[in-house]
Amino acid sequence: MTELSEYCKVYRINDDRNVLYSTKNAATVVLKDSVLDDLLNGNTSPDIETSLGRLGFIVPGKEQEKKAMRDFMDSVDELGNKLSLVVVLNLSCNLACPYCFEGKAKGPYFMSEDAENDLYDFAARTVTDNHKEISITFYGGEPLLSIDTIIRISEKINGFAAEKGLRYSFGLVTNGTLLTGEVVRRLKPLGFQGAKVTLDGPRDIHNVSRPFRSGAGSFDVIVDNLRQVCSDINIQVGGNYTCDNYTRFPEFLDYLIGEGLTPDLIKSLKFDPVVAANKSFALTDYADWCMSINEPWVLEASVFLRQAVLERGFKTPFVKPSLCVIESKNHFVVNYNGDLYKCPGFIGREDFRIGTLKDGAMNYRDIYSLDNWKNEECLSCSYLPLCFGGCRYMRLITKGDIAGVDCRRDYYDTTLRTFVLQDIEFRQR
Numbered sequence: 089m090t091e092l093s094e095y096c097k098v099y100r101i102n103d104d105r106n107v108l109y110s111t112k113n114a115a116t117v118v119l120k121d122s123v124l125d126d127l128l129n130g131n132t133s134p135d136i137e138t139s140l141g142r143l144g145f146i147v148p149g150k151e152q153e154k155k156a157m158r159d160f161m162d163s164v165d166e167l168g169n170k171l172s173l174v175v176v177l178n179l180s181c182n183l184a185c186p187y188c189f190e191g192k193a194k195g196p197y198f199m200s201e202d203a204e205n206d207l208y209d210f211a212a213r214t215v216t217d218n219h220k221e222i223s224i225t226f227y228g229g230e231p232l233l234s235i236d237t238i239i240r241i242s243e244k245i246n247g248f249a250a251e252k253g254l255r256y257s258f259g260l261v262t263n264g265t266l267l268t269g270e271v272v273r274r275l276k277p278l279g280f281q282g283a284k285v286t287l288d289g290p291r292d293i294h295n296v297s298r299p300f301r302s303g304a305g306s307f308d309v310i311v312d313n314l315r316q317v318c319s320d321i322n323i324q325v326g327g328n329y330t331c332d333n334y335t336r337f338p339e340f341l342d343y344l345i346g347e348g349l350t351p352d353l354i355k356s357l358k359f360d361p362v363v364a365a366n367k368s369f370a371l372t373d374y375a376d377w378c379m380s381i382n383e384p385w386v387l388e389a390s391v392f393l394r395q396a397v398l399e400r401g402f403k404t405p406f407v408k409p410s411l412c413v414i415e416s417k418n419h420f421v422v423n424y425n426g427d428l429y430k431c432p433g434f435i436g437r438e439d440f441r442i443g444t445l446k447d448g449a450m451n452y453r454d455i456y457s458l459d460n461w462k463n464e465e466c467l468s469c470s471y472l473p474l475c476f477g478g479c480r481y482m483r484l485i486t487k488g489d490i491a492g493v494d495c496r497r498d499y500y501d502t503t504l505r506t507f508v509l510q511d512i513e514f515r516q517r
């Protein structure tokens with residue numbers, strides 16, 4: 089006897105057909121009512137049962153499936169063959185974005201050569217026999233203000249990686265103003281793979297939200313740089329919108345295409361809201377999944393903008409299982425001064441520091457409320473593989489603590505059906 093997976097959504101799409109979406113495997117199937125009825129009543133034919141079982145839609149038993157989900161993170165960590173480090177090279181920036189989450193912490197603070205050496209030693213100590221790859225995401229401030237540090241770190245780690253038979257690569261989260269063709273030519277031989285660059289919509293909007301410190305607009309400089317480098321490295325474009333300006337973002341997409349930044353030259357493109365309790369927060373340049381906001385206008389805007397991106401042929405992340413990297417033993421965030429954290433959002437908060445490059449990481453289970461999703465409500469929630477308890481940073485800034493989950497149920501109730509149908513439509517195209 090088999091059952092429909094706990095981690096499956098059923099969406100009716102017309103008179104007699106339904107889309108089944110597995111949140112666990114990101115698989116979709118279209119089933120007629122009669123086949124779905126048979127499935128729900130346990131009368132499925134052996135052939136269909138085998139196919140649906142292989143795709144994860146039906147399982148031998150829900151309790152067994154929940155237990156496997158509980159152990160999921162441990163198995164991901166055990167199988168993980170990559171050591172991932174996010175390295176904050178400085179807290180300095182040549183832009184003055186009013187919503188920057190680093191806010192008052194910004195200043196002329198740069199990684200010292202001692203910390204560079206400690207980083208190298210930490211990577212060498214932390215890498216295990218399971219690892220086949222070391223990957224660094226250089227972050228700031230603005231990481232390209234520390235280009236010589238990037239070069240020194242990469243040269244050292246490349247040497248060490250070659251000795252151990254590991255692959256080394258790195259990327260940047262950058263504002264894009266210094267990402268010239270010349271910079272890419274210097275960095276690419278060292279393992280530079282790609283950059284995530286932020287453009288906050290059309291020129292007039294972007295220039296207000298991401299001005300240079302002088303007050304001058306940065307839009308044209310960034311677009312010009314992207315044109316120079318987009319065929320040499322992977323470019324991910326992110327952008328932050330507000331409820332007042334998101335409807336103008338499609339015109340920005342058309343502008344990019346007109347400027348030669350066509351969908352084939354951009355690896356992915358995704359917009360996210362600038363919003364929080366104090367309406368001045370954005371952390372979405374860190375990673376695609378780091379967002380959870382249930383305000384009605386955000387739900388509407390995210391569906392609208394995703395459609396605009398896909399319609400123009402740009403790639404955007406498909407809806408798929410994702411989890412907060414805080415839970416992974418193979419992921420660390422290093423501050424410029426050698427302090428260790430699990431997420432850049434917590435940098436500078438002493439109570440979320442988990443150690444130093446010199447001393448290594450202490451047990452951070454309680455500090456970061458690991459496994460906050462291992463409760464009956466989450467384990468029985470069909471969104472669990474997309475959510476895993478949500479974003480701890482968002483939970484902290486909205487609720488003041490990270491003891492509980494940052495629940496995304498309303499968000500997925502409102503958006504997931506449309507996202508799944510968008511993915512089916514645009515994959516077919």
Ligand code: SF4
Binds near residue numbers: 412430480
């Ligand atoms: S806490 Fe939030 S921002 Fe930080 S890694 Fe997790 S999901 Fe991303």
Ligand code: SF4
Binds near residue numbers: 472477494496497
């Ligand atoms: S936090 Fe909410 S949406 Fe996420 S798994 Fe738990 S109940 Fe589901």
